[in-house]
Amino acid sequence: MASQWYSLTSQKLNLAKTLLSQLNQTIDQAQVNPQSTMLNEAIIQGTVELLLRARRTLLVMIAQHHQQKDSEPLHLEELRTRIPYETQDLADLEILQSTPSSWWNHLSHLEKALKQPPTPKKTVSADNIIAVSAEDVADRSAKSLNDTLTAMTEFARAVENRHNEW
Incomplete structure (x- = not known):
């Protein structure tokens, strides 16, 4: 039987998937209706918030x-302190955290981007064209968000299956 927390996690992931399907539709409409740019932003931010939740x-x-019934850790570090022994779950999360291209790190970059105001754009003039640097921003494309969503769904299912074997 699925745990209540797995059901809640799955619910959030399914809601994010529903929002992402709307993003694909509104991108097509953006050429017809420029007003959908605001809707796209709302869908992207809503999807990111659901993925973070x-x-x-x-x-x-x-x-x-792991029998931490009254525990609601907000970060991996908090989870590590509450589970004082080695587990496959913690090992998997630590691997995800140390892998730059993982869904875990993608969400961390998205979260950081949502917490900060956008950086102001510099104006281009003859004096400042010398050096160009690419900004390190999180990929907010529908494909990238969907890849993260899929990976998270698979991870949550694997954790739940691992613990339901007993």
């Missing part, structure tokens, strides 16, 4: 599986 509920789900 799903990541938090995933941490709680893992804590619950």
